[in-house]
Every structure is written in structure tokens, then in C-alpha cells.
Amino acid sequence: MNSSRPVTIKDIARRFRCSPSTVSRALNDHPAINEDTRKNIQEYAKEVGYQRNEVSLSLLNKKTASLGVVVPTISNYYETAVIEGLHTVLQPMGYTLNICVTNESYLLEKESLSKLLSNRTEGIFLSVSQETYDAGYYEHLENVIQRKTPLIFIDREYEDFETSRATVDDYHGAFAAVEHLISIGYKQIAHLKGPNGLTVSEQRFKGYINCLKKHNMPIREELILNTNFNVESAILPTKRLLELASPPDAIFGVNDQVAIGAMRVAKDKGLRIPQDIGLVGFDNSPISAYTFPSLTTVHRPGRKIGMEASRLFLNQLNGSGDFAPESIVLPSELVIRESSLRI
Amino acid sequence: MNSSRPVTIKDIARRFRCSPSTVSRALNDHPAINEDTRKNIQEYAKEVGYQRNEVSLSLLNKKTASLGVVVPTISNYYETAVIEGLHTVLQPMGYTLNICVTNESYLLEKESLSKLLSNRTEGIFLSVSQETYDAGYYEHLENVIQRKTPLIFIDREYEDFETSRATVDDYHGAFAAVEHLISIGYKQIAHLKGPNGLTVSEQRFKGYINCLKKHNMPIREELILNTNFNVESAILPTKRLLELASPPDAIFGVNDQVAIGAMRVAKDKGLRIPQDIGLVGFDNSPISAYTFPSLTTVHRPGRKIGMEASRLFLNQLNGSGDFAPESIVLPSELVIRESSLRI
DNA sequence: ATATCGAATGCAAACGTTTGAAAAAATTTC
DNA sequence: GAAATTTTTTCAAACGTTTGCATTCGATAT
Structure with missing residues (x-):
């Protein structure tokens, strides 16, 4: 029972009738420690499975080596790709990632951030929840900024914060997608838009609209309906589109899930x-390549975003006082497959 | 610059010319604190954005409220489903999840566990890496057990540890899948097996073999080839299968990815x-429902596994000294779709 | 024999918080 | 106005580790 208490430096000190300082130094190969002492202590430590209590070190050094990742969901491919990217860069550097899922809820996001701050997380990667944007609250973020904890926005973002952010060029991706449809000869292009207010939705929407305008095509309000990023949310809107007197001959979905629903x-x-x-x-x-017909889509480099975000974080951390926030915008890329290739 | 240092209880105490104890008690609504004092302190704390340093508390109480999740990958659907299940149960209870990805490497797994122990994580959910099994090492696990840190195996497991585990009934799932193929009338059923040694692979393999035996069908060694759980690893083995003089008329893949590769x-x-x-x-x-043709498969309840694993952890935590490890085996379920429905 | 030096070790403070026990202050009672 | 009582506050220790400075202990040099 008692054996479960982790061995501490004090325990070892008692065993060797020496002071904790000596043990500490011995374990850390401090030069001022007698060779024999060092060897004995290190051997004994290994034998009893001593493992340094990082919590106490965190307190002492005010460094926790842990980072927060706050995302609306982890059940989408894209989000896990981002997390994987973060991992790739940060795990080898000794950072631990605390993943918080908000389920698109403002309250959960707020609580998550508060928790991360309490835990003295050294940086936070945030993709804001839908509710947060709707509510328009951002005090929970003020808090993070006041602490000067590096805050990196991922994809979904607030426009009005002085923070670094890594996003994909949604606008041009959407533009290219719609232009592709036009070039194939589609005339009535509908858009299944994401939730209003989120940058991601709005940028893609803007790309859609501006492309239509550029090509002098009419913008039909009834061809623009909202969805929720998931398959189910596309079902009803698509039905409505197809039941119109003059239905669309093409649909641009805000993401693959929605397009697959359609x-x-x-x-x-x-x-x-x-x-x-x-x-x-x-x-x-990945799924988009295996639907039938395979789905034309716009590539969104999730892993890369994660890696870039890591870089932004590291820059901010190492930056001397005069830190200037950076915005990375990665290009998106049209991937043409069967679902749009009418000959 | 200086403003970034988080406000401490001591700072507040100085401000009110009182002792830290008073501030601590005031903030925690201790009854022995004067109403006015309490109110003033709480107001001021809110104003300056005081946030309790959980690190110091962790040290004091030896409770970190953080759990480790060690998995080979997070880019598969199943793994994220498990993590989501863990989250669903544990996040509301105040636990933080530290996700560690091993990339199937023994070394990374070892390091991850060591790190988690150093951070005084209160419990570890582990899906062992492929390399670990191959190497046959398990000292890194002895360490966890010695510490009496609750260790819950997820899916991939060692047989010879006295720990709780949550797994899916791979054997019967595989059995049902093969029996379904037989009932349809397929005669030469190949198996793209997972890596040798892992319970998951071996159980499904056993289900395959025993089902063939039950139905008095010959077992052809050349129809059993190894893969690696991902699409690419299925390509070559499938080619080899299809180039046989007497090729199979059905293939049972160890997972969807492999089947999709095939x-x-x-x-x-x-x-x-x-x-x-x-x-x-x-x-x-999810992808399996959208391939063309849609893929017959065996449902593996990832979310549920995560939730069950959480339950096992909580049981172990709350269990009085005489803790007995539990094994939960969730049933898997055949999902019949087009890819096997020959009429 | 004593001063000097170098090597090895110990002391004490610090990180931020909580908490039982003691002390101080305020209030009531006679 | 003093004693008793209640309310409020402070003290000190604890969690585990590191680290600058002081100390000790031999040994060497004078």
C-alpha cells in the first residue's frame, strides 16, 4: 500500500544520511559531487525507480512544458490532422499537449481556457467555437492575453486581436472551386454555407459570391442555405434546393461532409x-477520394497548419519583448475529381 | 513586461496588509472570514484576474487531475472515437487529457510513459505500440504498475498483466464477418492480416481460421498475408493475391483501410x-459507408470503449485497497453493405 | 604547527497554496 | 471593568526540487 508513494529525493537522502541537495546534485551530474557518492546515489535511484517530480519543478521554475489545444471537435479528419502537426513539432521538444474539446460551446471553451491558465500552460492553440462567435464574448480571451500566454489562433479566428494565427486561404480556395464549376459549364451554382459569423464560413462564402460576380452570373439568394459542417445538416437544405422550381445544377459545399450529404x-x-x-x-x-463518384474538393493542409502554428508559438516564445504577431496563410489547392467532371 | 507575472495570493495579501492564509480562506469562502474582508478580497481578485496556481496545489495535494492517453496514432477514425469517449466522461469531472502519440515506436512509448509518471499523471490509458509487442519489453510498464498508477489497456493489450482492460470482441466479429461471406457463397476467402503478435490482429485471425474450420473449408496459407493497418500496406499483398493461379473470390481485411486498399x-x-x-x-x-460499393464491415464501438475505459479507471481509483482488475469486452457487430452482397 | 586551499557537502530560501493550531481582536456577560 | 466567549486573523509547516552561499573536512604548503 505504502509502496505506491513515489520515492523522493528526501527518501534517498535519508538512506544515504546526506542532504537532499547532495542527492539532487548527484542525480544531475553536478561536478562538485564525489564520484563515488554520485555513482552510489544514481544506482540506488535507478534501483528504487526514482522519478523526478516534475510538478515541484514546474512550481519552482514556473515552466510547465505543457500546451493547450482547444478545438471544437476531434472527430473530424481536419482537426486531428492539425493536432498531429502540432504533435510532430512539439512532442520532440518535450511539450505535452492538453487537448480540450469544446463541442462548439462557449461555456466549455471559457472553462477550458480558464483551466489551462490555472494549470499554467505555456501556450494555447485555439480554434474558437461557433457559439463563442455568435455570442460575441471574448473576455475569456482578454484573460489569456493579459497573462501574456502565447495564443495562436487556428483557422477560426477573431479579427480584432493582436495575436498570431495560422489559417488556410479559404477565400481563394472557394473562388477556385466555383470558378472550376463555371469553367465546366455549370450555370446555377448553389452554396451550402457554414454557420454564419465564423471566418471559415464567411471567407468561403465570399469566394463563392465574388467568383459569381466576376463571371457576371446572377446571385440567387434561394441557392444559399446554411449548414453545420456535418453530413446530417446538409440533408434538408439539399432537399430544399432540389425541390426548387429552378433547381441548381451544381452545389458547392462548405466542406466535404456537407458535400457528401448533398x-x-x-x-x-x-x-x-x-x-x-x-x-x-x-x-x-481521405474519404473524399473514395466516395462514388470521388469528390472534387479543395485541399486544406491540416498537418501543415499544425506545424506552422507550432512555429508561430515558438517564435513568440523566443521573441524578445518587442513581439509582433504573425499571420500565416497557407494556400489551399483545388483537387479535381469525378464529381464535377461533366464532359 | 512585468505585468505578465500572474497575480499570486501573496500579492493580494500585501495589497490588503493581511496574511496569505486570510486571502486563501477568503477566496475559498471559508466561514471564519469576515464578510467584508471576503467581499473585498474576492472583488479585488476578480479585478486583477487572479487565477489559482494549480501547480502548487498539485504539489501540495499530490493530485494533478491529469490523465495520460498513449496511442499509436490519432489519424485513424477509431482512435479519435476512443479519445472522444474518454473525453466525454472525464472532461466534465475535471480531468485533463494528455495525449501522447507513439507512432508505433517502442522508444516513444517508453518515453511517453516515463514523462507521464514524472508529471504525476493519475492514470494512464494505453494502447501498446506495435514495436513494443515485437520487442517484448515491458519494463516501462512494470514501472507504472509499481507506482500503482491505474493503467487501463485499450484494445491492444498484454495478456500477462493484472490490469483492467477494455477491448472489442474481435474474435466473434471476425468470425461473423467470415461466416457471412461463406453464407453468401464465397469459397476462397483470403485474409489480409494485421501485424503479427498484436492481440487485435491475432484475434481476428483466429476468428477467420476457426470459422473456416467450422465450415470444413480448407485453409490456404497463401491466402493469408500481413498488412499494417493502413491503405498502402494492403496494395502489394492484394496484388499478390489476385495474381495467384487460383485467386480468392473474397477478402477479409483486418480493418477498413486495408479493405479499401484491396x-x-x-x-x-x-x-x-x-x-x-x-x-x-x-x-x-465513416468512410466505409461511402466507398463504392459501400463496404461491409464490423462495427467497433470506439466511443463506447473510451467511455468504458473511463469507467474502469474510476472504479480502480475509488476501489478500496482490494482492487480486482476488470476486463470489459464489448461486442462487435456485423454491418452488411454492398461489397459482399453478391446475389 | 598553522595558514591556505580545494573538494565535498549542508543550509536555507524559494516556487504558491492550504490548513490545524495558536494568537489576537472584538464582543458579550456579569 | 474584568472575565469569558466568540470572531477573525496569523503562524508555521508541508508538498519536492534546485541553487547560491556557507561550512566542513582533509590535505598541502609554509
């Missing part, structure tokens, strides 16, 4: 893709 | 699925 509905209605209706998604999730 | 190769060879060759996977990952 694909389902279209197939159920007996429409042929891409002959009767063209489809484009966004994300280039 | 599907790719089969289609490239001009084979029709399920008419010319039947395919079954394992996992019921």
Missing part, C-alpha cells in the same frame, strides 16, 4: 453526378 | 465488387 440526397433522387448535378467540397479529407 | 486494387484490375470478389473490412469507420 451527394447522398442527389443520388437518392436519382440524379447522376456529375452529369445532372456537379458537386464540390472542401477539406480533401 | 478494393482499389481489385477495381484497378477490372474486377466487379461484389460479383467477382467480395470484400469485408473491420471498424465501421
Whole structure:
């Protein structure tokens, strides 16, 4: 029972009738320690499985080597890709990642951040939740900034903070996607938009609109409907689109999930893709290459985003006092597959 | 610059010319504190954004409220589902999850565990890496057990440890999958096996073998090839299978990824699925429902596994001294789709 | 024999918080 | 106005580790 208490430096000191300082120095190969003492102590420590209590060190040095990652969800491919990217860079540097999932809830986001600050996390990667944006609150962020804890926005962001951020060029990706549909010859292009207010949604929406404008195509309000980033949320809106008197001949979904939902509905209605209706998604999730027909989409480099975000964090950390926030915008890339290739 | 140092209880005490104890008690609504004092201190604390240093508390109470999750990867659907399940139960209880990715490497696994122990993590969920099993080392685990840190195995496990574990009934899932193929009328059923040694691989393999035996079907060694759980690793083995003088008329893949890899190769060879060759996977990952044809598979309840594992952890934590490890085995369930439905 | 030096070790403070026990202050009682 | 009582506050130790400075102990040089 008692054996479960971890061995401390004091325990070892008692055993050798010496002071904790000596043990500490012996374990850390301090030169001023007698060779024999050092060897004996190190051997004994190994034998009893001594493991330095990093908590006490954290307190002493005010360094925790832990970072917070606050994301709306981890069940999407993209988010895990980002986390993997963060991991790739930061785990080898000794950082520990504390993953917090907000489920798109403002309250959970607030609590997560508060918890991370209490735990003296050394940096926070944040992709804000949908509710947060809707609510328009950002006191919980003020808090982080006041602490001068490096805060890196990932993808979803607030425009009005002096922080670093890593985002994908959603605007041009969307623009390219829609332009591709136009070039194929689609005339009535609908958009299944993401939730209002989020930068991601709005940028893609803007790309859609501006591309239509550029090509002098009419913007039909009834062809723009909101969805929620997941498959289910696309079902009803797509049905409504296809039941219109003048239905669209192509749909640009805010992400792959939504496009796949639309694909389902279209197939159920007996429409042929891409002959009767063209489809484009966004994300280039692995699944998009295996749907039937395979889905034209816009590649979003999640792993790279994670790695870039790490870099931004490290820059801010090592930056001397006069730190200037950086914004990294990675290009997105159109991936043309079958779902839009009407000949 | 200086403003970034977090406000401490001592700072507040100085401000009110009182002792830290008073501040601490005031903040914690201790009854023995004067109402006015309490209010003033609380107000001021809020104003300056005081946030309790949990690190110091961890040291004092020997409780860190953090748990380790050590997994080979997070880029598969199943793993993230498990993590989500863990999250669902444990985040509301105030636990923080430290995710460590081993990339199937023994060394990384060892280091991760060591780090988690040093950080005085209160429990560890472990899905052992492939290399670890191959190497046969388990000293790093002895260490965890010696510390009496609750260790919960997830899916991949060692047989010979007295720990709790949550696994899916791979054996019967595989058995059902193969039996389904047989019932449809497939005669030459190949198996793309996972890496040798891992329980997951071996159980599914055993299900495959025993089902063939039960139905008096010959076991052809050349129809059993190893893969690595990912799409790419299935390509070559499948090619070899299809180039045999007497090729299989069905393939049971160790997971969906592998089955999808096989599907790719089969289609490239001009084979029709399920008419010319039947395919079954394992996992019921979201992608499996959207491949063409959709993939027959075995559902593996990742979220549930995560939640059950949490329960096991909590049991062990709250259990009085005489703790007996539990093994939870969740049933897997055959999901029949198009890839095996030859009429 | 004593001063000097170098090597090895110990002391004490610090990180931020909580908490039982003691002390101080305020209030009540006679 | 003093004693008793209650309310409020402070003291000190503890958690585990590191580290500048002081100390001790031999040994060497004078």
C-alpha cells in the first residue's frame, strides 16, 4: 500500500544520511559531487525507480512544458490532422499537449481556457467555437492575453486581436472551386454555407459570391442555405434546393461532409453526378477520394497548419519583448475529381 | 513586461496588509472570514484576474487531475472515437487529457510513459505500440504498475498483466464477418492480416481460421498475408493475391483501410465488387459507408470503449485497497453493405 | 604547527497554496 | 471593568526540487 508513494529525493537522502541537495546534485551530474557518492546515489535511484517530480519543478521554475489545444471537435479528419502537426513539432521538444474539446460551446471553451491558465500552460492553440462567435464574448480571451500566454489562433479566428494565427486561404480556395464549376459549364451554382459569423464560413462564402460576380452570373439568394459542417445538416437544405422550381445544377459545399450529404440526397433522387448535378467540397479529407463518384474538393493542409502554428508559438516564445504577431496563410489547392467532371 | 507575472495570493495579501492564509480562506469562502474582508478580497481578485496556481496545489495535494492517453496514432477514425469517449466522461469531472502519440515506436512509448509518471499523471490509458509487442519489453510498464498508477489497456493489450482492460470482441466479429461471406457463397476467402503478435490482429485471425474450420473449408496459407493497418500496406499483398493461379473470390481485411486498399486494387484490375470478389473490412469507420460499393464491415464501438475505459479507471481509483482488475469486452457487430452482397 | 586551499557537502530560501493550531481582536456577560 | 466567549486573523509547516552561499573536512604548503 505504502509502496505506491513515489520515492523522493528526501527518501534517498535519508538512506544515504546526506542532504537532499547532495542527492539532487548527484542525480544531475553536478561536478562538485564525489564520484563515488554520485555513482552510489544514481544506482540506488535507478534501483528504487526514482522519478523526478516534475510538478515541484514546474512550481519552482514556473515552466510547465505543457500546451493547450482547444478545438471544437476531434472527430473530424481536419482537426486531428492539425493536432498531429502540432504533435510532430512539439512532442520532440518535450511539450505535452492538453487537448480540450469544446463541442462548439462557449461555456466549455471559457472553462477550458480558464483551466489551462490555472494549470499554467505555456501556450494555447485555439480554434474558437461557433457559439463563442455568435455570442460575441471574448473576455475569456482578454484573460489569456493579459497573462501574456502565447495564443495562436487556428483557422477560426477573431479579427480584432493582436495575436498570431495560422489559417488556410479559404477565400481563394472557394473562388477556385466555383470558378472550376463555371469553367465546366455549370450555370446555377448553389452554396451550402457554414454557420454564419465564423471566418471559415464567411471567407468561403465570399469566394463563392465574388467568383459569381466576376463571371457576371446572377446571385440567387434561394441557392444559399446554411449548414453545420456535418453530413446530417446538409440533408434538408439539399432537399430544399432540389425541390426548387429552378433547381441548381451544381452545389458547392462548405466542406466535404456537407458535400457528401448533398451527394447522398442527389443520388437518392436519382440524379447522376456529375452529369445532372456537379458537386464540390472542401477539406480533401481521405474519404473524399473514395466516395462514388470521388469528390472534387479543395485541399486544406491540416498537418501543415499544425506545424506552422507550432512555429508561430515558438517564435513568440523566443521573441524578445518587442513581439509582433504573425499571420500565416497557407494556400489551399483545388483537387479535381469525378464529381464535377461533366464532359 | 512585468505585468505578465500572474497575480499570486501573496500579492493580494500585501495589497490588503493581511496574511496569505486570510486571502486563501477568503477566496475559498471559508466561514471564519469576515464578510467584508471576503467581499473585498474576492472583488479585488476578480479585478486583477487572479487565477489559482494549480501547480502548487498539485504539489501540495499530490493530485494533478491529469490523465495520460498513449496511442499509436490519432489519424485513424477509431482512435479519435476512443479519445472522444474518454473525453466525454472525464472532461466534465475535471480531468485533463494528455495525449501522447507513439507512432508505433517502442522508444516513444517508453518515453511517453516515463514523462507521464514524472508529471504525476493519475492514470494512464494505453494502447501498446506495435514495436513494443515485437520487442517484448515491458519494463516501462512494470514501472507504472509499481507506482500503482491505474493503467487501463485499450484494445491492444498484454495478456500477462493484472490490469483492467477494455477491448472489442474481435474474435466473434471476425468470425461473423467470415461466416457471412461463406453464407453468401464465397469459397476462397483470403485474409489480409494485421501485424503479427498484436492481440487485435491475432484475434481476428483466429476468428477467420476457426470459422473456416467450422465450415470444413480448407485453409490456404497463401491466402493469408500481413498488412499494417493502413491503405498502402494492403496494395502489394492484394496484388499478390489476385495474381495467384487460383485467386480468392473474397477478402477479409483486418480493418477498413486495408479493405479499401484491396478494393482499389481489385477495381484497378477490372474486377466487379461484389460479383467477382467480395470484400469485408473491420471498424465501421465513416468512410466505409461511402466507398463504392459501400463496404461491409464490423462495427467497433470506439466511443463506447473510451467511455468504458473511463469507467474502469474510476472504479480502480475509488476501489478500496482490494482492487480486482476488470476486463470489459464489448461486442462487435456485423454491418452488411454492398461489397459482399453478391446475389 | 598553522595558514591556505580545494573538494565535498549542508543550509536555507524559494516556487504558491492550504490548513490545524495558536494568537489576537472584538464582543458579550456579569 | 474584568472575565469569558466568540470572531477573525496569523503562524508555521508541508508538498519536492534546485541553487547560491556557507561550512566542513582533509590535505598541502609554509
